[in-house]
Amino acid sequence: MEYTAPELLxxxxxxxxxxxxxxxxxxxxxxxxxxxxxxxxAPHLTIVVEGGVIGPEIQPGRLPISTNEMRAGLRAMxxxxxxxxxxxxxxxFFDYGFLGGAQIDPFGNINTSVIGPIDxxxxxxxxxxxxxxxxxHCREIFIVTTHExxxxxxxLDFVTSPGYLGGADGRRRAGLLFGKVTRVVTDLALMDFDxxxxxxxLAGLQPGVAVEQVREHTGFDFAVPAHDVRVPPPTPExxxxxxxxxxxxxxxx
Amino acid sequence: MSEPTFVDARRRLEAxxxxxxxxxxxxxxxxxxxxxxxxxxxxxxxxxxxPMATLREILRQRRGGLTLSRNxxxxxxxxxxxxxxxxxxxxxxxxxxxxWGLSRILREFVEGQRVRFEECxxxxxxxxxxxxxxxxxxxxxxxxxxxxxxxTAGARTITCPFTGELVCLVPALFPDVGLVHVxxxxxxxxxxxxxxxxxxxxxxxxxxxxxxxxxxIVDTEVIRRAAxxxxxxxxxxxxxxxxxxxxxxxxxxxxxxxxxxxxxxxxRGVAAGxxxxxxEYLREYVDGPQTFEAYLERFGRARLLEQSRIARExxx
Numbered sequence: 001m002e003y004t005a006p007e008l009l010x011x012x013x014x015x016x017x018x019x020x021x022x023x024x025x026x027x028x029x030x031x032x033x034x035x036x037x038x039x040x041x042a043p044h045l046t047i048v049v050e051g052g053v054i055g056p057e058i059q060p061g062r063l064p065i066s067t068n069e070m071r072a073g074l075r076a077m078x079x080x081x082x083x084x085x086x087x088x089x090x091x092x093f094f095d096y097g098f099l100g101g102a103q104i105d106p107f108g109n110i111n112t113s114v115i116g117p118i119d120x121x122x123x124x125x126x127x128x129x130x131x132x133x134x135x136x137h138c139r140e141i142f143i144v145t146t147h148e149x150x151x152x153x154x155x156l157d158f159v160t161s162p163g164y165l166g167g168a169d170g171r172r173r174a175g176l177l178f179g180k181v182t183r184v185v186t187d188l189a190l191m192d193f194d195x196x197x198x199x200x201x202l203a204g205l206q207p208g209v210a211v212e213q214v215r216e217h218t219g220f221d222f223a224v225p226a227h228d229v230r231v232p233p234p235t236p237e238x239x240x241x242x243x244x245x246x247x248x249x250x251x252x253x
Numbered sequence: 254m255s256e257p258t259f260v261d262a263r264r265r266l267e268a269x270x271x272x273x274x275x276x277x278x279x280x281x282x283x284x285x286x287x288x289x290x291x292x293x294x295x296x297x298x299x300x301x302x303x304p305m306a307t308l309r310e311i312l313r314q315r316r317g318g319l320t321l322s323r324n325x326x327x328x329x330x331x332x333x334x335x336x337x338x339x340x341x342x343x344x345x346x347x348x349x350x351x352x353w354g355l356s357r358i359l360r361e362f363v364e365g366q367r368v369r370f371e372e373c374x375x376x377x378x379x380x381x382x383x384x385x386x387x388x389x390x391x392x393x394x395x396x397x398x399x400x401x402x403x404x405t406a407g408a409r410t411i412t413c414p415f416t417g418e419l420v421c422l423v424p425a426l427f428p429d430v431g432l433v434h435v436x437x438x439x440x441x442x443x444x445x446x447x448x449x450x451x452x453x454x455x456x457x458x459x460x461x462x463x464x465x466x467x468x469x470i471v472d473t474e475v476i477r478r479a480a481x482x483x484x485x486x487x488x489x490x491x492x493x494x495x496x497x498x499x500x501x502x503x504x505x506x507x508x509x510x511x512x513x514x515x516x517x518x519x520x521r522g523v524a525a526g527x528x529x530x531x532x533e534y535l536r537e538y539v540d541g542p543q544t545f546e547a548y549l550e551r552f553g554r555a556r557l558l559e560q561s562r563i564a565r566e567x568x569x
Binding site: 027028050051052053062065066068069070071073074079080081082083086087089090113118120121122123124125126127128129130131132133136137158159160161162165170171174175176177178250251 | 300345347350352355356363370372379380382394396404449455511
């Protein structure tokens with residue numbers, strides 16, 4: 001069955017979400033992945049949205065473009081202030097967080113602020129939004145992004161959101177006592193982190209992808225598992241649900 | 254921007270008239286409360302409940318040297334930069350939304366060092382307003398630790414005197430002026446919001462001067478009957494402006510949907526024409542229409558009613 005990169009990402013991301021948990025989801029792929037999980041294996045997954053929404057029911061054909069518009073809060077259980085939503089995250093209520101990024105380094109640190117020096121940027125990017133807060137406070141973080149060499153870089157120009165910082169005990173030394181980045185989901189691979197060094201490594205390949213392709217599209221070296229691990233392709237049912245949720249293909253490409 | 258200290262901010266508040274009085278003003282008179290060089294905090298979030306009527310009038314009055322702060326800055330920031338009204342932005346994110354990509358104007362003005370971008374995270378800008386609202390110089394958080402945002406947000410780390418752990422302290426924001434658009438208010442400024450509260454209550458308590466615009470001005474009796482809905486008390490408010498569709502073309506929860514066709518046309522124009530397209534937009538929608546009513550007429554009655562119908566459908 002044919003599918004687009006955003007569809008592949010949403011499906012792979014949805015499978016990381018367990019039932020009865022709470023996920024902090026941004027608009028686009030994370031929200032689609034969360035809504036898909038609720039329809040398939042995790043009916044009691046609660047979605048939390050940055051604009052101030054707890055427990056919305058995302059409705060087909062009514063996907064929000066921003067986290068703080070009416071469509072993000074359909075049939076929600078609570079609409080707290082934005083500050084309060086993030087304070088719930090800091091308190092430790094949220095199991096999962098999803099992030100993307102313009103630059104990602106081998107330790108899962110993310111840059112969404114600037115390319116080039118901060119005082120004289122070559123490209124001024126939109127900024128953190130809630131990304132820094134999500135990665136600092138949610139218990140488990142998944143990075144979801146297309147796999148491009150200019151994105152996966154050895155060194156960031158600016159650390160917007162801290163993954164493992166310098167490695168092993170980087171978070172602890174910076175004062176980040178909780179949370180960790182556990183998976184990087186891309187259209188080429190599923191990556192995880194070495195438990196000791198906290199360096200990103202290959203955990204599985206998306207259907208039809210060779211290790212060489214992942215290397216070509218990654219700007220740093222990474223370890224490869226001894227045996228070939230394959231991410232199962234999206235099922236027709238998963239794709240059907242996604243396409244029902246986003247009939248205009250605003251986010252599915 | 255040199256932010257007032259918590260002492261200055263308190264003195265300013267003590268010195269102003271906080272009486273229970275009729276504060277209704279025209280949008281022109283209210284916008285005149287903004288001075289060149291002020292830090293203006295904008296309520297709502299991105300394209301939700303943006304105080305557009307007041308922002309438009311501030312642009313019309315040609316204020317300059319402003320610092321604009323907002324949790325997520327939408328294209329109102331572009332209008333202010335291109336108009337030469339803003340020299341600094343304090344925000345966690347600026348753009349319109351995923352489908353429209355990077356802001357070409359933000360890139361041009363910040364990369365060209367014509368405007369300063371002081372980046373916070375979404376929570377920490379909220380805590381900075383909250384600290385201001387509490388009248389304290391800072392608040393502690395575990396956001397920003399280990400990141401380069403510590404520097405751009407003007408934050409510091411300290412060792413917690415109780416636990417010995419590292420903590421990040423974010424400095425309070427005490428805006429000179431706060432702009433908030435709400436669903437209903439009485440003439441004294443008691444304000445009620447439906448749907449998302451965003452950060453408006455904190456902005457209103459942190460700012461020295463608050464300009465409130467409301468979809469409708471109601472009798473105080475209406476406020477008293479649902480006092481639990483009042484999120485901004487009158488004593489925080491300095492001007493009350495009646496502005497139906499006052500956030501348009503942005504959304505107002507339950508009242509009208511964002512006009513995505515209009516926003517999309519704007520964004521396409523800017524993607525193709527850059528700052529010149531923003532100048533054109535300013536001529537057509539800011540300087541052209543003499544009043545906010547005349548501005549709304551550009552969209553047409555039928556369009557406004559349709560956006561209201563969609564909003565009712567989405568929230569019913």
